[in-house]
C-alpha cells in the first residue's frame with residue numbers, strides 16, 4: 673500500500689472501525705494509541721505505535737517512519753458526565769493533548785487533519801435540524817474541549833497552512849456487520865449498549881432518564897448514526913483533503929430522530945428480548961431533541977449513510993452483547 677494515514681485513538685470504537693474501512697480502501701492505517709481506553713485487539717489492519725499525545729518524539733518519529741498523507745485524530749476522553757466532575761482531565765487530555773499533537777505534526781511537516789468533533793459542541797440548539805452554521809454553545813466541558821480544538825485548527829490553518837476537516841458526529845452506534853469489532857466501553861454509559869446489556873441480563877435494568885420531555889412519547893430524541901457510516905465518511909474526508917479540498921466542518925448523522933422508547937422497542941423487535949427499565953428523573957444537561965441536517969456532508973463528502981436505520985444499528989450491535997438477532 674502506498675497510501676498511509678496516522679490514526680490517533682485507532683484502538684477505540686470509532687477509530688478501529690475507521691481503520692478497517694481505510695484498509696478496504698487501500699490505505700494503511702498506522703495506529704497511535706496509549707491503550708488507556710482502546711483495545712490492542714482492535715488494531716488489526718496496520719501497525720500500532722504505543723504512546724500518548726504528549727509523546728512528541730514518538731509522534732515525530734512515527735510520521736518520519738511511515739510518511740502518512742494525513743492524520744485522523746480520534747484520541748480523546750469522551751464521557752460527558754465525567755467531564756463535568758473532572759474537567760481538568762478533559763482540558764489536559766483533549767485540549768493540551770491536541771496542542772501537543774499539532775505541534776508534533778508541525779515539526780514533522782504533516783498538515784492535513786481529520787478531526788473527531790461532536791454535536792455536543794452545539795449544546796441546546798435554538799432550532800432543528802442542526803446545520804453547521806448553528807451557534808456552538810456547548811453545555812459541558814467535553815463539548816467545550818472539542819470546540820476549542822476546532823477553533824485551534826482554524827488558527828493553525830491561517831498561520832501555518834494546516835488543512836482540516838472537523839466531523840461533528842451525532843450518536844455513534846452499531847458495530848462491524850462482519851463481527852470483527854464490537855462496542856466495548858468501560859464503563860458503558862451510552863443508551864444502545866446499556867439497553868442491550870439489560871436485554872441480555874448482564875445488568876439488572878436500563879435506567880431511562882426522563883419521560884416528561886416535550887416529545888411525542890416523552891423521552892429524549894437523538895440521531896443515531898452507524899459507526900460504519902461514520903468510518904466511510906472519514907475515508908471520504910482523507911480523499912477530500914488529498915484532492916485539495918478547503919477546510920471543512922460537517923455534521924455526520926442519519927438526519928432522523930429516534931426516541932429512547934423507540935430504541936427500546938426496536939431492541940424487542942430485533943432480539944425478541946424485553947429491556948427491563950426503571951424510570952428515573954431527567955439527567956442534567958440532556959437536550960430534549962437533537963438531530964442533524966446532513967446536506968453539507970452529502971455535498972462535500974458524498975456522505976450517504978447506508979446502515980443507520982435503527983433496526984440495522986441494533987442488528988449489528990446485538991451479537992456483541994451475546995444476543996441473537998431474531999427478525
Ligand SMILES: O=c1ccn([C@@H]2O[C@H](COP(=O)(O)OP(=O)(O)O[C@H]3OC[C@@H](O)[C@H](O)[C@H]3O)[C@@H](O)[C@H]2O)c(=O)[nH]1
Pocket residue numbers: 750752790791792841842843844861862863864866878879880881882892893894932955958
Ligand atoms: O442509561 C441511559 C443512557 C442514556 N439515556 C438517554 O439516551 C439518550 C442518549 O444518551 P447517550 O448517553 O447514549 O448519548 P448522548 O446523547 O448523551 O451523547 C453524548 O455521548 C456521546 C457523545 O459522543 C456525544 O457527543 C455526547 O453528547 C439521552 O437522551 C439519555 O438521557 C438513558 O435514558 N439511559
